[in-house]
Amino acid sequence: MTDVEISPSPAILPSDVSFDIDTPVKGQGRMDAAWGSSEGDDDFSAQVAQSQETTGFVFEQVYQPWNGTLNPRWMRNWAILRHHVAGIFRKGHRPWSIPTRLFLVVVFIASLADVGLTLLSALIGNAELHSMWGVNRDNLYGHVLGFFPRNVLYFPIVAALLVGGVISEDRLHGTSALYFSRPINRFDYVMMKYLSVVIIQAMIVLLTLCLYYFSEIISMGRGWAWIIDTFPLFLGAFLGGTLLIITYTSIGLGLSSVSKGKFFPGIGLIAIVLGTKTLALIVSQLFDRDILYLLSPYDCLAHVGQAIIGTQSTYDQYSWTWSLASLVIINGVSLYVLSSRVSSMEVTRE
Amino acid sequence: MVDEYIIKTTNLSKSYGPHMALEDLNLKVLKGATGLLGPNGAGKSTFLKTILGLIQATSGEGTVLGHDIRTQGAAIRARIGYMPEYEALNPDMDAIYQVRYSGELLGMNPIVAMSRAHEVLQYVGLGEQRYRDIGSFSTGMKQATKLACAIIHDPELIIADEPSNGLDSVAREFMISTLQNTVNNGNRSVLMASHLMDDVERVCENIVLLHKGKLAAQGRIEDLKDIDREIEIHVWGGASKLEQAMGVAGLTVRREGRIMRIQHIGEDTTTIILKCAAEVGAQIRRMHEYEASLEDLFLVIMENLGYEVKSSEDLLRHPVKARQVDAPEHLGGGAA
Numbered sequence: 001m002t003d004v005e006i007s008p009s010p011a012i013l014p015s016d017v018s019f020d021i022d023t024p025v026k027g028q029g030r031m032d033a034a035w036g037s038s039e040g041d042d043d044f045s046a047q048v049a050q051s052q053e054t055t056g057f058v059f060e061q062v063y064q065p066w067n068g069t070l071n072p073r074w075m076r077n078w079a080i081l082r083h084h085v086a087g088i089f090r091k092g093h094r095p096w097s098i099p100t101r102l103f104l105v106v107v108f109i110a111s112l113a114d115v116g117l118t119l120l121s122a123l124i125g126n127a128e129l130h131s132m133w134g135v136n137r138d139n140l141y142g143h144v145l146g147f148f149p150r151n152v153l154y155f156p157i158v159a160a161l162l163v164g165g166v167i168s169e170d171r172l173h174g175t176s177a178l179y180f181s182r183p184i185n186r187f188d189y190v191m192m193k194y195l196s197v198v199i200i201q202a203m204i205v206l207l208t209l210c211l212y213y214f215s216e217i218i219s220m221g222r223g224w225a226w227i228i229d230t231f232p233l234f235l236g237a238f239l240g241g242t243l244l245i246i247t248y249t250s251i252g253l254g255l256s257s258v259s260k261g262k263f264f265p266g267i268g269l270i271a272i273v274l275g276t277k278t279l280a281l282i283v284s285q286l287f288d289r290d291i292l293y294l295l296s297p298y299d300c301l302a303h304v305g306q307a308i309i310g311t312q313s314t315y316d317q318y319s320w321t322w323s324l325a326s327l328v329i330i331n332g333v334s335l336y337v338l339s340s341r342v343s344s345m346e347v348t349r350e
Numbered sequence: 351m352v353d354e355y356i357i358k359t360t361n362l363s364k365s366y367g368p369h370m371a372l373e374d375l376n377l378k379v380l381k382g383a384t385g386l387l388g389p390n391g392a393g394k395s396t397f398l399k400t401i402l403g404l405i406q407a408t409s410g411e412g413t414v415l416g417h418d419i420r421t422q423g424a425a426i427r428a429r430i431g432y433m434p435e436y437e438a439l440n441p442d443m444d445a446i447y448q449v450r451y452s453g454e455l456l457g458m459n460p461i462v463a464m465s466r467a468h469e470v471l472q473y474v475g476l477g478e479q480r481y482r483d484i485g486s487f488s489t490g491m492k493q494a495t496k497l498a499c500a501i502i503h504d505p506e507l508i509i510a511d512e513p514s515n516g517l518d519s520v521a522r523e524f525m526i527s528t529l530q531n532t533v534n535n536g537n538r539s540v541l542m543a544s545h546l547m548d549d550v551e552r553v554c555e556n557i558v559l560l561h562k563g564k565l566a567a568q569g570r571i572e573d574l575k576d577i578d579r580e581i582e583i584h585v586w587g588g589a590s591k592l593e594q595a596m597g598v599a600g601l602t603v604r605r606e607g608r609i610m611r612i613q614h615i616g617e618d619t620t621t622i623i624l625k626c627a628a629e630v631g632a633q634i635r636r637m638h639e640y641e642a643s644l645e646d647l648f649l650v651i652m653e654n655l656g657y658e659v660k661s662s663e664d665l666l667r668h669p670v671k672a673r674q675v676d677a678p679e680h681l682g683g684g685a686a
Contacts, residue, residue: 059475059477061473061475061527061528061531062473062535063473063531063532063535063536063538064469064470064473064504065504065536066466066469066502066503066504067504068458068459068462068466068503070428070456070457070458070503071457071458071459072457073457075454075457075459076454076455076456076457079451079454079455079457079460080455082454082460083451083454091444091447092444092447092450093447093451094440095440095442095443169440173437173438173439173440173441174434174436174437174438174439175438175439175440177432177434177436177438178438178439178451178452178455178499179455180404181402181427181432181434182427182428182452182455182456183423183424183425183427183428183456183457184455185424347399347402347404347432347434
């Protein structure tokens with residue numbers, strides 16, 4: 001409250017009114033003391049609320065123009081790739097769940113087990129330990145295509161966690177409109193998402209393979225002769241790992257594109273990889289027929305990988321080319337489903 | 351000379367098998383704010399997808415901001431901002447990062463996109479909320495975030511699909527005023543698809559009205575309202591006689607007791623009414639022009655107009671006749 005236009009008030013209290021210890025304030029005297037007997041009758045002064053200040057705004061809505069230039073296609077594609085891959089490492093990009101990130105760290109460390117043991121064998125000079133864990137044909141195969149634990153506990157689960165929501169969540173949240181209402185075509189959309197998932201898996205599968213190979217060179221002081229001798233094996237394992245990543249990604253993204261959540265694609269991928277393997281194993285054990293392994297993506301990869309790296313084949317009833325053909329079909333069907341479903345994704349309404 | 355039309359189509363058609371989703375659309379959308387109206391299934395979504403270059407037209411041609419919709423879809427989408435009807439936001443992301451990503455998807459440098467995201471979120475009233483995850487936002491805040499995503503690159507045309515749908519009165523008011531501000535102060539154009547006629551009327555000067563894939567009407571709202579202009583009078587004494595007299599004088603009268611609405615047929619309509627009242631000795635105690643709302647207009651056009659009537663000029667030329675085309679029989683339909 002503030003006073004406005006205060007004018008001198010006429011006598012507020014009668015002159016004969018006094019307040020002291022012997023004259024208690026009560027009745028008319030109290031009224032006069034409190035309000036003044038004539039206040040407001042003769043003058044026009046009043047106490048009013050202070051008027052609202054009009055200067056300053058808490059929120060002022062001003063449209064800000066922007067005169068920048070938009071970058072070309074490669075920059076938009078880089079944005080999609082960066083969004084997905086960088087999201088694994090820091091906030092502000094695709095929000096991968098905490099369990100997914102934790103599992104990736106655990107699997108990455110676990111995949112480095114052979115690196116650690118190679119370094120240990122070199123450090124303590126134990127030849128027996130080195131023969132078990134050092135780089136050789138079988139261990140290179142085992143690093144990427146070994147069934148237990150890598151293709152039971154590590155890689156399919158990593159793939160399932162990654163591919164689960166990559167496309168399905170765009171359907172679920174309607175964020176496909178964010179892409180397709182921009183100058184991004186569906187090929188770029190799928191390709192960048194595909195590459196993102198491949199790159200993250202490659203950090204687990206292929207980066208650890210490289211670290212394994214280079215740790216052997218450094219810790220054992222391997223020379224050029226050894227490198228020339230073993231490099232084709234390393235490349236074979238690298239190729240086998242690449243095939244594994246591509247196959248798991250194709251199947252997983254195919255499943256992701258037909259659903260509206262991450263559970264079905266994830267569990268579907270694990271079911272396909274491990275279910276077909278289990279079914280083929282049971283049939284093989286009961287009827288001594290290996291042909292059903294052609295339905296199992298993992299077994300096809302393992303068979304082709306054995307052929308590329310040159311380890312002893314565990315599938316001796318048919319040629320590895322059948323497995324290669326099966327892999328091509330599995331990938332082809334998955335990519336067909338993926339492309340047809342993505343091409344039907346709507347920008348206006350799902 | 352700068353083209354004053356931001357969207358132009360010529361005989362644009364789109365069919366899905368035997369179903370014609372769009373049929374021979376001849377549209378000219380001016381700069382400024384335009385409402386895209388039509389009942390469900392009218393072809394609004396197909397029209398939007400077609401002008402965004404996301405689906406190929408079966409026949410006909412069109413341009414958006416001077417770009418051919420058949421061959422330059424990417425260029426169109428780089429120059430427009432699309433605000434979809436449904437959420438289209440990742441609920442686990444903070445608003446600032448979502449808006450920045452939408453800018454990056456247009457080709458903006460990440461640093462520039464971040465800077466611009468701050469600006470546009472401030473503009474849509476989310477300056478203090480920009481580091482909150484979208485999942486915790488109210489519907490109004492999500493709508494504002496979508497608008498921020500749409501305007502991050504300062505597009506010349508903003509396509510807003512149901513921008514005020516599902517909002518409470520405060521959020522709706524803010525969204526409408528923000529769109530108005532974008533048009534009036536930002537000098538941007540808005541194509542607004544909405545079922546809320548009041549909102550369209552407040553933001554837009556023009557409308558395009560689709561029905562069953564065809565153009566039912568287009569033009570300035572004020573012009574189109576003339577097809578449903580009526581004069582309302584309150585009569586005291588002799589109402590029946592006056593109604594009869596006005597009918598004889600060629601006026602179309604709707605009566606509810608002492609209140610009558612007479613269809614406006616020209617500048618001398620009021621003179622004819624007063625003359626009739628003087629003849630029959632009826633007192634007119636109140637007379638005022640009844641202005642139809644956009645909703646009234648929409649209903650009139652949807653229910654009564656023939657699809658071949660395409661512009662406000664056509665509608666104004668033969669309003670009464672046009673009312674009868676395709677109208678139900680109890681409304682006098684089938685006459686044309």
